[in-house]
Amino acid sequence: MPEHAHTSALTFGQRVRRLRERQGQTRPVLGGLVGRSAEWVKAIETGRLGVPRLPLLLRLADVLGVKDLAELTGEERLTASSYTKAAHDALPAVKGALTTYQFTSPDEQPETVESLLGRVRDAWSLWHGTGRHRTRIAVVLPDLLADLQHAARVYGGTDRRRVQVALAETYHLAQLFLSFQPAPELVILTGDRAMAAAQDADSPRAIACAAWYMNHVFRDAGERHEARVDLAMQAADLLNPDRDREDLARWGLLQLAAALSYAKIGKRGDAERYWDRANDAARRLGDTYAHPYLIFGRSMVDAYAITMHTDLVRSREATETADRIDVASMPSATRRSFHLIETARAYSLQNEPIAVVHLLKKAHRASPETARFNLFTRSAVAELADTGPAVVRDDARALRRDLGLPIAA
Known part of the structure; x- marks a missing residue:
């Protein structure tokens, strides 16, 4: 029997169980990651509970690695990214830069290696700087990719290897730009090209x-x-x-x-x-x-302990770790924002919506586009703005407006 024929007959609960086991997750782990108990997961999987409301369904899809809600619901095709992911205005331009092949003449003199390396360093500074980092990096990516690709074709020996390393770094930047946007095929493309360039550079x-x-x-x-x-x-x-x-x-x-x-x-x-x-x-x-x-260093390792404990559903350890860490010392606005969001995720496991909204507001101030494109931020704000406690609802709705999220019908 074809795979699609088999899966089309599965109930919602059976689909959840199948996807959970594919991820190697236990019921307590999955339940903790979506803010529910292991018993809740069991009730879903055995059919005692039905399909949850959209915000929780989307969070479940994210944790299970689902891009298409039909994998969960069995209904007509409905992509999770339509609801949880935002497309940056510059996405078409970056996509064009990644999928357009320019066959420049090898006689055309490329830019010097040192100049190209300097442009890559400047691009990373734009990414980690304050403000609209995705918007800024999208401006420089297309020309930078084209110039590096041309240089890699023309230069030989050590110079070519140095250019290939720089090209790999630039593909990393493209991958970061594309993250949390509805372009999974481009994320895979940039990751593969970066690895190929790194291997070519030996x-x-x-x-x-x-x-x-x-x-x-x-x-x-x-x-x-x-x-x-x-x-x-x-x-x-x-x-x-x-x-x-x-x-x-x-x-x-x-x-x-x-x-x-x-x-x-x-x-x-x-x-x-x-x-x-x-x-x-x-x-x-x-x-x-x-x-x-x-940005690897003391502050990054400490901050990722929050993520580790949260994924292990050890929310108390996660929040205690967060209390000891000052992410303000991290030399990257995007990283500071990300780790504030991860701290909010830890507090959400403890059902502390006031802390969640406070931290997400701080994350948005630190790096607006990091918060805007983060899946947890989008789902948590949407849920708290509609069904959160009255004490946080106004702040959550203001943050929803700042993030450009749609208002539920």
């Missing part, structure tokens, strides 16, 4: 960075946990963390990738073991160190 450091970003691609695509950890550890084995800070920072970043992957499937011991490795790398780098564009 650069273990570039491969390590590509592996970190491919972990995000694999997670969003619902790729199995084992593949994510295997990729991270293979890339980590190419590095020598005792050589210098560059290798150590990338090695620590990949330990963090493994920790987050284990946390997603509820394996606390393994998650904490790999987080300890990342923590040791951050300790060796020093309290004031932060990688220039990866």
Whole structure:
């Protein structure tokens, strides 16, 4: 029997169970991630409860890695991204830059390598800076990609390898721009191209960075946990963390990738073991160190402990960790905003809507476009604006307007 014929006969609860098991999640883990109990998940899966209201359904879809709500509901095709993801105005231009092939003459002299590398550094500064970071990076991405691609075709030897490393970094930027937008095929494309450029450069450091970003691609695509950890550890084995800070920072970043992957499937011991490795790398780098564009360092490792504990449904540990961390010291507005949102996610598990709204407002002030395109922010604000306690409803509705979210009919 064809796969689609089999799945079309499944009930909503059976679909939830099938997707949960595909993710390697237990009922307590799934329930915790959507703010419900393991018993609630069991009731859904056994048919004692029906399809939840849209905000909770969308949160369930996000946690289960579902892009099409039909995978959950069995109804006519209805993409979750239509409700949870916003498309940036510059998405068509970035898509065009990624899918247009320019065959410039090899006789046309490319820009110098040093100039190109400087433009890539400037682009990362735009990404991590305050204000509308996605809008700013979208302006420079198309020309930067085209110029790097041309240089990679013309230059040879060491210069070509340096350009390929810069090209991989620029694809990382494109992937970050595309994240949380309704363009999953482009996210996969940029991740794959970045890894290909890193391998062409024969650069273990570039491969390590590509592996970190491919972990995000694999997670969003619902790729199995084992593949994510295997990729991270293979890339980590190419590095020598005792050589210098560059290798150590990338090695620590990949330990963090493994920790987050284990946390997603509820394996606390393994998650904490790999987080300890990342923590040791951050300790060796020093309290004031932060990688220039990866931002790996003490503050990032500490902040990701919030995510790890939240994914493990250990909300008390997550909020206690958040109380000890000052994300203001992190040299990236986008990262500060993201980790404030992750802290809000932890407080949502404790059913503390006042803290959730307060933190999401802070995240929006820190980086408006980080908050606007974040799936948890969008679903939490939509839910609190409509059905939250009266004490937070006005603030949630104001934030809904700031985020440009539609008002439920």
